[in-house]
Amino acid sequence: MTTALVLGGGLAGMAAAAALAPHVDTVIVVESDRLPAGPEPRRGLPQAHHNHVLMAGGAKALDALLPGTTARLYEAGAHHRKIGRFLLLGPDVWSRCSDGDAFAITCSRHLVDHTVRSQALAGGKVELIDGTKVIGLVGDQSRVTGARVEAEDGAVRVIRADLVVDATGSRSKATQWLTDLRVGPVKEDLLDTGLAYVGRTYEQPAGFGADFPGVLIQARPGSGPEAAGGALMPQEDGRWIVALMGPRGNHPPTDEAEFLAFARAMRHSVIGDLLAEARPVTPMRSARGLANRRRHFDRARMPEGFLALGDAVMILSPNFGTGMAVAAMGALALRTQLERSGFGPGLARRVQKAVAGIGAGPWQMAITNDRWFPGVETNLKLSGGDGQRKFGVRFAKVIADNPAVARRMQDISALVAPLSTMMSPSMMFAVMRGPQRPPLTAAEAIGQFPQLASVRPGAAPGRLPEPADAAQ
Ligand SMILES: Cc1cc2nc3c(=O)[nH]c(=O)nc-3n(C[C@H](O)[C@H](O)[C@H](O)COP(=O)(O)OP(=O)(O)OC[C@H]3O[C@@H](n4cnc5c(N)ncnc54)[C@H](O)[C@@H]3O)c2cc1C
Structure with a gap:
């Protein structure tokens, strides 16, 4: 026994x-x-009061262990989103939409x-x-x-x-x-970057459909609003969940008006602009020590x-x-x-x-991402310095530009491909060549989503400034 x-x-x-x-x-x-x-x-x-997306690698593992899990999630209103179809402002540039298989499930x-x-x-x-x-x-x-x-x-x-x-x-x-x-x-x-989240759930305003894409503004190593990030994801029951986040020294506020102002002051205001039209259905919740x-x-x-x-x-x-x-x-x-x-x-x-x-x-x-935040606390001996940072910035620009590189990165992020595939010869060649097109402006990036055409930006910086030390 x-x-x-x-x-x-x-x-x-x-x-x-x-x-x-x-x-x-x-x-x-x-x-x-x-x-x-x-x-x-x-x-x-x-x-669980905060935004959670289930990456494809996890969804597949759950289906293998408990067949029918993802089907039940979808029946209950969870959304299937291709990773290449989020509106995404990375640490450096806006992403072009691309069609890969990697997906995430968004729901509570x-x-x-x-x-x-x-x-x-x-x-x-x-x-x-x-x-x-x-x-x-x-x-x-x-x-x-x-x-x-x-x-x-x-x-x-x-x-x-x-x-x-x-x-x-x-x-x-x-x-x-x-x-x-x-x-x-x-x-x-x-x-430890001292990261904190403040999250809240909203009713999705009329005019947005079940195919609302999901919006991500990734935090960028730096200080003030530059280092803030946010995610706005569709959930079951016609709801949105938002997470605003910031490292030590730039924690999102839990005051109503300041919360919206924080969302609008990020490198682009799109999340704040969307929230301004939405009715909150839960209190704000914070999570610290992340x-x-x-x-x-x-x-x-x-x-x-x-x-x-x-x-x-x-x-x-x-x-x-x-x-x-x-x-x-x-x-x-x-x-x-x-x-x-x-x-x-x-x-x-x-x-x-x-x-x-x-x-x-x-x-x-x-x-590799978090180590560059000012004031990071770690007991790790980290190798690689400024050169590695510049390589990372260049890589991010190529991902935003090159659909094949983007698809590979989406598979890695969704945990359906190992990180080692990032270093394949074709990936390295693409990074050496660099981006072949100018980065998308904010208007062009948002314009990829007809659903978001009605969003009135409170502040739109357009093309993002290049980091002073970024390699081209
Ligand atoms: C703000 C935030 C946002 C996140 N967003 C995402 C996301 O978008 N996608 C994602 O994949 N992950 C996300 N995560 C991470 C995710 O929440 C965790 O990785 C996940 O919950 C790990 O599952 P677990 O079962 O190991 O732990 P948990 O889900 O925390 O479960 C632990 C369980 O153990 C129980 N327990 C604890 N102590 C005891 C005890 N002494 N005796 C008996 N029971 C006990 C608890 O009650 C709980 O039920 C997020 C985490 C945070 C904090």
Whole structure:
């Protein structure tokens, strides 16, 4: 009789339960929240008040683990958006629309979690113990044999298991729990721009259709409004969700008028102009302390019978929209390893290595971008200096100009192609040649979307100024 115990019933936890179910007699998921019956907010998932896009790599992993997940999301009103069809102002230039296969699903995070959870629990093999908090691991340096959990009435008990999977997210205490068993230390990487989000949901104004494209203004390393970013995405039920974001020293405000002014003062006012016409349906919510953080369980001397997935391993700056995909792909790696070698010795180590491999590309993309923000705090030794920055700026301009390069980059961003494909000879040749056309003006970029023709810009800077040090 084999038992797997999953700590945390969020996205990584439910995906892990789905991966484990065919391979064990019992899967138990312990979750500190009382989980709602529908797509509703809950205390343990504060980030669900904010914009979440599910990248194609994650959508495919969820469909592999829980067939029919994306179909259910679409039935419930989620939108399928080609990455090349967002209105996108990158750190340097506006993007030309291009047709690749890479996509993202835009809907509320509540809907994603509800859909994944109901699918995972439907099979009957997964037992959910909610309203119960994990407070420690049980075992020793050689093997984890279970976890100590505390019910709402304060009663503490031990749940024994052959495999324990930590999926308690960004607030995971796994490194402390392992230290209590004299395991570790587990090295942690940190790169922190001091990023904060302020988010809100709106009714989509009449006149915009179900094919509203989604708008992204990416933050650009610098200070003041230059460093601000924003995303405005369609959700189910005819709603928009907006996220305004800024690094340390430029956090978005939570005052009504200042919020709109912040949105309008970004490098282009389009998000603010759209919001000015929309009716808010939720209060503003802020999220702070959004650092990149990676725990190297894969490199530590770990006991058998324990592994970690999702944000418990790696928290990515959310503006890349990759955290859920990495979590789902990690759970799929767990299933792959179980299919290959079952519950044999070394399972946890093999899965942890695979999970680290899945996260390596998204981590590199996030820190390569974020490292240039002034005042960044990090414990990493970062190589490459100004030359690398200039290369990045040039690359971004080529992506905005060259459809083949754009498609490759979209596949990488959506986690359907590895980061290594960015360095192929054809990509490098395109970067050496540089952009072949002048960058789009703001009017030309917005003009690609007939739906946005009615937007009246409060301020439109037109062609963006070149960074002083940018290579052409
Ligand atoms: C502002 C913001 C915006 C984001 N935007 C995106 C985006 O656009 N796209 C994207 O892919 N990702 C995004 N992310 C990242 C995404 O939210 C995470 O990567 C994802 O939630 C990770 O899933 P998880 O299951 O590992 O953790 P979580 O979803 O946080 O789940 C952890 C679960 O564990 C439970 N738990 C915690 N402690 C205990 C305990 N001691 N005992 C029992 N249960 C416990 C919690 O209640 C929760 O249910 C964003 C994050 C933030 C903060």
